[in-house]
Amino acid sequence: MELDTAQFGVVDVKEKQIFNFPKGIPGFEEYTQFAVIDLPDGPFSYLQSVQESQIALLITDPFIxxxxxxxxxxxxxxxxLELGTLLMIRCILTLNKEVSxxxxxxxxxVVFNLETQRAKQVILHSTEYSSRHFLWSKEEPSLADKAGE
Known part of the structure; x- marks a missing residue:
């Protein structure tokens, strides 16, 4: 399937790259189909809306x-999600002009069921994780950084 993207132009994606988000993604609830497009030479991918070329989220394997x-x-x-044993976990990144x-x-x-091609962004409860952990270090964001949350 050919998919129009703002970042890469038209790209060819396979059916196994397309996931259904029955309730959308928070902030993008009306968009329910996204393709995972891996970037070459690194641990990053784009979660590209199939319905809207301008919507793409940068994701990565958090365990790296x-x-x-x-x-x-x-x-x-x-x-x-009808989860079995074949799943994939990715987290959304927010890039800053200062990469660090x-x-x-x-x-x-974001939890992906690789068997059913269903996915969902899951908000964790009773955890100390935040939505803004620095990617390149394990330090917590400053209070000034958290003010934007």
């Missing part, structure tokens, strides 16, 4: 940057 990252999914999320200040949202990982 935070090997101790762990959480439990609620029974509701497991049931909603780029952040990763560990509070709301």
């Amino acid at each position: 940057f935070f090997p101790d990252y762990e959480f439990e999914l609620s029974d509701h999320a497991i049931e909603e 200040k780029s952040t990763i949202n560990l509070l709301a990982p």
Whole structure:
């Protein structure tokens, strides 16, 4: 399938790259289909809306940057996604002009069911993770950085 993207122009994506988000993604609820487009030479991908070329979120495997990252999914999320053993976890990044200040949202990982092609951004409860962990260090953002949340 050919997909029009703002970042790369027209790209060819396979059906296995397209995931259905039944309730959309927070902030983009009306968009329910996204393709995972891997970037060459690195651990980053784009989560590209199939319906709107201008909507693309930069994502990455959080375990590469935070090997101790762990959480439990609620029974509701497991049931909603019909999760089995084939799943993928990615987190959304926010790039900053100063690359060292780029952040990763560990509070709301995106969970992909690789068997059913369903996905959901899950907001974790009872956790100390935030939506703005610095990607390049394990330090917490300053209060000034958190003010924008």
